[in-house]
Amino acid sequence: MSMNNQGRPSAPVETDAVALRETFTGNKALAMEEPLIFEVGRNDVCGVDLEEPADVPFALGGHARKEALDLPALTEPEAMRHYVRLSSKNYAIDAGLYPLGSCTMKHNPRLNEKMARLPGFADVHPLQPLSTVPGAIDLIAELGHWLVTMTGMSAVAMSPKAGAHGELCGMMAIKAAHKAAGRDPKIVLVPESAHGTNPATAALLGYKVVAVAARADGTVDPSEVVARIGEHEGDIAGIMLTNPNTCGLFERDIIAIAEAIHAANGYFYCDGANFNAIVGKARPGDLGVDAMHINLHKTFSTQHGGGGPGAGPVVLSERLAPFAPLPFLRKDGDTTTWVENESELKDGEKPFGRMTAFHGQMGMYVRALAYMKSHGADGLRQASEDAVLNANYVRVGLQDLMSLPFGERWCMHEVLFDDSFLKDTGVTTLDFAKAMIDEGYHPMTMYFPLVVHGAMLIEPTESESRSSLDLFVATMRDLVMSAKKGETDRFAGAPFHAPRARLDETRAARKPILKWERPDPREVEPQAAAE
Numbered sequence: 382m383s384m385n386n387q388g389r390p391s392a393p394v395e396t397d398a399v400a401l402r403e404t405f406t407g408n409k410a411l412a413m414e415e416p417l418i419f420e421v422g423r424n425d426v427c428g429v430d431l432e433e434p435a436d437v438p439f440a441l442g443g444h445a446r447k448e449a450l451d452l453p454a455l456t457e458p459e460a461m462r463h464y465v466r467l468s469s470k471n472y473a474i475d476a477g478l479y480p481l482g483s484c485t486m487k488h489n490p491r492l493n494e495k496m497a498r499l500p501g502f503a504d505v506h507p508l509q510p511l512s513t514v515p516g517a518i519d520l521i522a523e524l525g526h527w528l529v530t531m532t533g534m535s536a537v538a539m540s541p542k543a544g545a546h547g548e549l550c551g552m553m554a555i556k557a558a559h560k561a562a563g564r565d566p567k568i569v570l571v572p573e574s575a576h577g578t579n580p581a582t583a584a585l586l587g588y589k590v591v592a593v594a595a596r597a598d599g600t601v602d603p604s605e606v607v608a609r610i611g612e613h614e615g616d617i618a619g620i621m622l623t624n625p626n627t628c629g630l631f632e633r634d635i636i637a638i639a640e641a642i643h644a645a646n647g648y649f650y651c652d653g654a655n656f657n658a659i660v661g662k663a664r665p666g667d668l669g670v671d672a673m674h675i676n677l678h679k680t681f682s683t684q685h686g687g688g689g690p691g692a693g694p695v696v697l698s699e700r701l702a703p704f705a706p707l708p709f710l711r712k713d714g715d716t717t718t719w720v721e722n723e724s725e726l727k728d729g730e731k732p733f734g735r736m737t738a739f740h741g742q743m744g745m746y747v748r749a750l751a752y753m754k755s756h757g758a759d760g761l762r763q764a765s766e767d768a769v770l771n772a773n774y775v776r777v778g779l780q781d782l783m784s785l786p787f788g789e790r791w792c793m794h795e796v797l798f799d800d801s802f803l804k805d806t807g808v809t810t811l812d813f814a815k816a817m818i819d820e821g822y823h824p825m826t827m828y829f830p831l832v833v834h835g836a837m838l839i840e841p842t843e844s845e846s847r848s849s850l851d852l853f854v855a856t857m858r859d860l861v862m863s864a865k866k867g868e869t870d871r872f873a874g875a876p877f878h879a880p881r882a883r884l885d886e887t888r889a890a891r892k893p894i895l896k897w898e899r900p901d902p903r904e905v906e907p908q909a910a911a912e
């Protein structure tokens with residue numbers, strides 16, 4: 382019988398018979414199977430009771446539908462159970478440690494949720510006249526003020542809806558600035574370790590992407606940048622660089638890189654997705670950055686939620702500020718002004734257009750500002766320090782067993798291992814990740830960044846306590862030692878305890894089945910239908 386660490390029995394005797402026992406329902410205790418809503422729904426029930434309206438003239442004439450509408454109908458408790466069960470199938474930061482590097486899955490304090498649900502914020506409609514929502518506009522302006530202050534920049538475009546959208550916004554500002562100066566350069570430099578959205582953004586705007594190789598320590602060498610500039614003299618639009626980079630390392634030569642780009646008439650776009658490692662410690666504006674998006678959903682709490690909604694405001698340097706898309710926030714000394722329409726533009730302001738029809742993600746703004754105000758400047762700095770401390774705690778706890786591609790040096794908010802420690806164990810990187818699921822952990826980011834073989838990028842974030850990190854490190858050590866002992870059974874075929882194991886991911890991506898078809902009742906054997 383297994384015991385938990387307080388000595389209480391935690392599981393029945395594990396025999397094959399127990400592990401393999403099938404249940405009548407297909408449920409495994411509280412882990413319930415859940416069919417599609419189309420399969421549980423039927424046509425003859427309704428979640429609400431409404432009386433048949435009497436004597437209402439029928440206005441549809443001959444256009445009324447002839448057959449019943451084939452939508453799944455459920456009673457209220459059935460609908461409730463369906464969605465609650467589905468929600469419990471999600472691994473979430475509220476369920477356990479979520480070490481996905483580069484994604485920053487950090488705790489979203491519930492205070493933020495409470496603020497975002499205040500009716501004055503939650504119920505604003507994008508088409509309401511501005512005069513009816515001055516508080517919402519003030520909130521966006523105040524958030525923008527915090528963002529330009531923390532980054533040491535001149536302006537901010539609040540409306541981009543995600544990091545990648547912010548990249549597009551910043552690069553469009555750069556393109557507009559070149560155009561205004563009568564230039565039309567064609568090249569954007571992108572380090573090899575960059576997030577895929579960087580080269581994609583540049584390519585989308587018609588730029589040619591030239592890769593910059595990393596040096597042996599995982600950072601960008603300014604002399605490489607100078608060499609690439611030399612090869613494309615006079616044709617450099619800018620560089621897109623992430624700092625801290627996707628290997629979790631601070632680009633220590635960032636100022637030299639910025640100077641080289643500026644000397645070549647280019648602009649420095651910084652991918653700010655990792656700003657959560659340096660808030661309160663370094664201001665991108667002081668490092669020569671011209672444009673940077675900030676993923677509010679990575680740095681300033683707020684949830685990611687299935688790929689969105691996030692928010693990706695873009696801060697701009699003095700040189701790029703004139704090209705900020707409407708609506709934007711203008712900073713003059715200590716005052717900030719919200720610029721909504723072309724009629725409010727000052728001399729020299731030449732917005733490149735608009736990124737979105739409206740102002741952006743209101744709920745994200747409220748959460749981000751609530752997060753900032755409840756932390757205060759010192760609290761935000763401490764969150765960055767704790768994020769870096771936690772990543773290094775994990776690094777030190779694992780570096781004797783796992784392999785660090787760039788040696789035992791300080792990392793920033795995330796620690797990157799490669800898979801050379803698995804060499805000759807018969808366990809693949811993917812097997813290792815899948816075995817983590819059996820232990821109740823979402824795997825770390827796998828196979829990214831591409832510059833490292835079998836990358837495993839771990840970001841614990843500041844939200845994890847020391848005891849939670851200790852358990853994670855102990856679990857990882859146990860898995861590594863098991864792999865090194867040749868216990869391949871624990872890995873090949875894992876996860877064993879998840880309701881679904883290895884899915885055919887390639888087929889799911891290439892031939893997704895996105896449509897549910899009602900099975901023909903004549904073709905379904907009663908027995909098979911019950912399964």
Ligand SMILES: *Cc1c(COP(=O)(O)O)cnc(C)c1O
Pocket residue numbers: 483484543544545546576578623627652654655676691693
């Ligand atoms: C997450 C991330 C992005 C993209 O941000 P989204 O909000 O997901 O569009 C870009 N670059 C880096 C380094 C990231 O980690």
